[in-house]
Amino acid sequence: MPLAIRALFLVLLALVPAALVQANLENEAREERTRQVGAEAMRLTRLVAGQQLRIFEGAQHLLNAMAAHEALRAGTPSAACDAFLARLLGGYSRYLAANLFDRDGRRICAAKPERPGANVADRGYFQAALAGAPFVVGEYTIGRVSGLPSLHFAAPLRDDAQAVVGVVAVALSLEWMGQDLAALPLPEGAAATIIDSLGVILARAPAGGASIGTRVQGYALDAATAMRSMLRDGPSLDGTRRIAGFIPVPAAPHGLTAAVGLSAENGLASALERNRRSAFLIIGSLLLGLSFAIIAFHIVVERPVRQLLEAAQSWSRQDWGARVGRLSGGREFERIGSALDTMADALERAEAARVAAAIRVKALSDVSPQVVFTADAQGNIDWLNGYWHNLTGRDIAHTRGMGWLRAVHHADLRRAVVAWRAALAEAAAGGLGEFHVELRLLRAEDRAWRWFFCRAAPIRDTDGEVTAWAGVALDFDELRRAREALAQQSQRLQATYSNAPVGLCLLDRQLRFLAVNTLFAEIQGTSAQAHLGQALAVLAPRLSATLAPHLSRLIAEGEPVTGLEIDATQPAQNGEVPLRRVLLCGFHPVLGDSGEVVAISGSMLDITARKRAEEAERLLSREVDHRAKNVLAVVRSLVRISAAEAPHDVEALVQVLEGRISAMARVHTLLSRAGWEGADLRDIALEETAAYRSQAEPEGPPLRLVAQAAQACAMVLHELVTNAAKHGCFSLPHGHLALRWERVGDGARLSWTERGGPLLTGAPSRSGFGTQLIDCNAGSPLDGHIERHWEAEGLRCVLHIGPGALLAEGG
Secondary structure, eight states: OOHHHHHHHHHHHTSTTHHHHHHHHHHHHHHHHHHHHHHHHHHHHHHHHHHHHHHHHHHHHHHHHHHHOHHHHTTSOOHHHHHHHHHHHHTOTTEEEEEEEETTSOEEEESSTTSOOOOOTTOHHHHHHHTTOSSEEEEEEEOTTTOSEEEEEEEEEEOTTOOEEEEEEEEEEHHHHHHHHHTSOOOTTOEEEEEETTSBEEEEETTOGGGTTOBOOHHHHHHHHHTSOEEEEEEOTTSOEEEEEEEEEOOEESOEEEEEEEEHHHHHHHHHHHHHHHHHHHHHHHHHOHHHHHHHIIIIIIHHHHHHHHHHHHHHTTOTTOOOOOOSSOHHHHHHHHHHHHHHHHHHHHHHHHHHHHHHHHHHHHHOSSEEEEEETTSOEEEEOHHHHHHHOOOGGGSTBTGGGGGBOHHHHHHHHHHHHHHHHHHHTTSOOOEEEEEEEEETTTTEEEEEEEEEEEEEOTTSOEEEEEEEEEEOHHHHHHHHHHHHHHHHHHHHHHHOSSEEEEEETTOBEEEEOHHHHHHHTSOHHHHTTOBHHHHOHHHHHHHHHHHHHHHHHOOOEEEEEEEOOOOOOTTOOOOOOEEEEEEEEEEOTTSOEEEEEEEEEEOHHHHHHHHHHHHHHHHHHHHHHHHHHHHHHHHHHHHHHSSSOHHHHHHHHHHHHHHHHHHHHHHHHTTTSEEEHHHHHHHHTGGGTTTEEEEOOOOEEEHHHHHHHHHHHHHHHHHHHHHSGGGSTTOEEEEEEEEETTEEEEEEEEESSOOOOSSOSSOOHHHHHHHHHHTTTTTSEEEEEEETTEEEEEEEEOGGGBOOTTO
């Protein structure tokens, strides 16, 4: 039985419950259309969210360019900083302002410096960027300078140590945002809205008018503040019932929410109309009979369906020029055909634009003087431009995947792989995932390794999933080598300047310090940092008074000033003795390109010690001359008295004189070593008992005698040693001398004890010149006296030394 007749009978059988079935169909159609409208609303919302995400990305790239510019990184107001921001703002009409703020919210420089600045420390976007958020999207704001509704984007400005030293910010015009939103192709009766994290409307299409800057209510506010995707059905701002989709566009600290609402009445009316028309056609077909049903079925259904299938097959072959054309199945089919042809027109235009863009990108990448590459979501390289082949000589087909690593220097290979994998992992976790590394690539032309800076970033779909990677590798070999050479030169210069054996400084024409090394700062007694920017007259007024005439003449005539000795003794304070200082200075001009003196290079050497040494040498020379005269006088006395003691024994006279003069010579040697300040008693005792080292035992604490007392003590010990050699312990092999000294109060006591010599029966019957010499030297020169005890076992003497003969401890 033909389909039309069977359909007729079935319709007749179903005629009784037709009303119920039709009602049920209408209800299901409404629900299905509601779901379709909701799906379409979410699709359009993702489109709007993607549009906002591109605005975010553009703003982020703009802020990155601002934060990387040297004039902004300096962190100080400058014409170069303002000019750069003005150029930047001139190229992007969407932005109302571009500024650099310090950590306190004060404006440092701006694209429009003629406008008065305003403090933004209370703005939320400023606080978030100051806290270190890499990219911040603010809320609805009336600009304090422009007075216009705007949306602020901000990012931190970091120094070389990655510390936040300021904030860069741009203000997006909400009027431009509304125009950009209105440019989207939205269905009839649809409305698109951009809402900030506080629920304030930033833009609306069709034109928002008075709604811009107002706060949404109800489910719209819940969606904006919750920052999550949702679908809602209800009245919109203009009272129209709409099915609205909400999708957040995340960014620090909160981001925005995109919303698109489709008219529920418009979306459902067509479905209801179709259902009613279908019901009428079915009933009419049953009543008209089998023949009309067959004809109608062929004309209304079969022919248009065939046309639709033929068009769909053409499109599946990417033949975007195929069209459905006019359908004979009724207005519904005509509308479907028209809608599909309209879609085909849009797809054809989009494909043509895509092809044109691809051609332009390929042409640009082929002529680009840098490596351009793309990779899939897993990080496998799938395309490189022609520059790669020209550079490395490697076939592009063999460098896909991870084959590009074969052109990387082995020392950089591991670092590059680790950085690439880290970027992939970070991007997969939802982070920025930017890849940037410096590495060397082998140039095929001369087999030379060249330094390249490689950078890549992920490409994401509207859901935020990574779909691909795009990157570039820029040759900066000359720049890197120049940078390294400059750094080495700077280090050598700094090391030379810092380690110079003289104090060095650099002054400008106003005699302000531009640089000083450590030794110069130590000479001045002020830290090197405290010198910078300070005038010589402020830091060292007395020194400036002496140097100023010389330096003024140097600036005027360009002639150096050398060998300048300056008395830099500071005046006495609080009754203290002034500390004398003598400086040897030299100054040379630093000439500019035109030959004028632009700065002064100075050196300063503290020669106080040398001056003291010269003066001490002169004093010592006079002292030696005086002592030489005294020694000659003593020698004359020794000769005269010794001659009187042995008038007829020349050999004995010579021996006695030789011993006594040698004792004087030995003590003079000890005194000369100490600069004639004094000598240690132990050294004197060791010198005088050196000939009997095995029999003598000198022992005692450190005890220094003044020069005159040292000479007297040496004469006393010499006479005692001479007497012991003739008559005492040193005259026998087993004799022994115990020589001990110690401090007693302010003076000292020396004990001379002989044992093992000839037995004594008492004091000698007469005293010779040696005894007189001992008594004489033990008196005034040693500020003391000597006691003798003629014991049977040997002579025991006690030499008392007064405080006048001793040097103060530490002297």
